[in-house]
Amino acid sequence: MTHPVIELAQALIQRESVTPEDAGCQALMNERLEKLGFNIESLFFTDTLNTWARKGDASPHFCFAGHTDVVPTGPEKNWQHPPFSALVKDGMLHGRGAADMKGSLAAMVVATERFIAKHPDHKGSISFLITSDEEGPFINGTTRVIDTLEARGEKIDLCLVGEPSSRDKLGDVVKNGRRGSLTGFLTVKGVQGHVAYPHLAQNPIHLAAPALTELSQTEWDQGNEFFPATSFQVSNINGGTGAGNVIPGELDIQFNFRFSTEVTYQQLQQRVVDIVEKHNLDYELSWIVNGLPFLTDHGPLVDATVHAIKQVTGRDTALETTGGTSDGRFIAQTGAKVIELGPRNETIHKVNECVSTDDLIQLADIYEIILEQLLT
Secondary structure (H helix, E strand, C coil): CCCHHHHHHHHHHCCCCECCCCCCHHHHHHHHHHHCCCEEEEEEECCEEEEEEEECCCCCEEEEEEECCECCCCCHHHCCCCCCCCCEECCEEECCCHHHHHHHHHHHHHHHHHHHHHCCCCCCEEEEEEECCCCCCCCCCHHHHHHHHHHCCCCCCEEEECCCCECCCCCCEEECEECEEEEEEEEEECECEECCCHHHCECHHHHHHHHHHHHHHCCCCCCCCCCCCCEEEEEEEEECCCCCCEECCEEEEEEEEEECCCCCHHHHHHHHHHHHHHCCCCEEEEEEEEECCEECCCCHHHHHHHHHHHHHHCCCCEEECCCCCCCHHHHHCCCCEEEECCCECCCCCCCCCEEEHHHHHHHHHHHHHHHHHHHC
């Protein structure tokens, strides 16, 4: 089919931008934005290309945020259609990145083009923060751009991230926050020995088991109106030499918290230490704070989004904070109000990723109405 949103989405999908590669996607978008009067900055950090494009310098400052990188396809023989062909068939646009999130990027650009054509003297300013490091280690992408903006006093007020938030129907779910993520690395030390002589060894697996049981059964908080209760999950355990007759000398445990706004990561760290030390373990413990929780409550951004979805689709939307982390967490830490709205997420990161063409066309309509609600 021929439609500006679908045509741009196809052109983006056909660029094989497996993370951290951009493969020319940002240049394609920038060419369109530059014609609208956007000032384009290409920010390259190590292996990551980022774009900061802004039109105007007044408030409110509204930002579209997203990423051009995609996850690997896996064996292409498992795909019904070549993953970078961007084939449209039976009302579906097929290809890696169709839902996550090149379809959203196309909708953002087209919505902005239409909005500026209708409202050339709109209030406030519009920007695009685009990275090729969202699906990777997220070290040289959005977080580095935010550092650059903060260093020169440039602040985002309102931000819409185009992550695929919808579940069953377009717009049925908007993410108005995300849980925090905290990863712990615990090494429990014992004494290696022969399994036939346990009195001459100390088995760190046996030593750690009671502490792990307590950690897994602890209620960390009860959540709140917007967040489920904090969860603790062990993700990896590694101990032993591989031999069946050797008691291991140490045990490595990796675990993760997804935490609400009811608790801080420092409180979680301290409670873990208290439990581990209560069990008299000889241990080492290190941490990575992957992201802090954020929440955007009802206000101009949320209300404009809910209104736009209702106007275009006729359906009410649910505000949720479930799911994994996104780059929205880096933007929210500056004080910006952040939401996530994109197409259905049922095929993201899967073989045969695809998105409804009608959904993308409607998504551009929704984005345009959000701009009208906030900047006119």
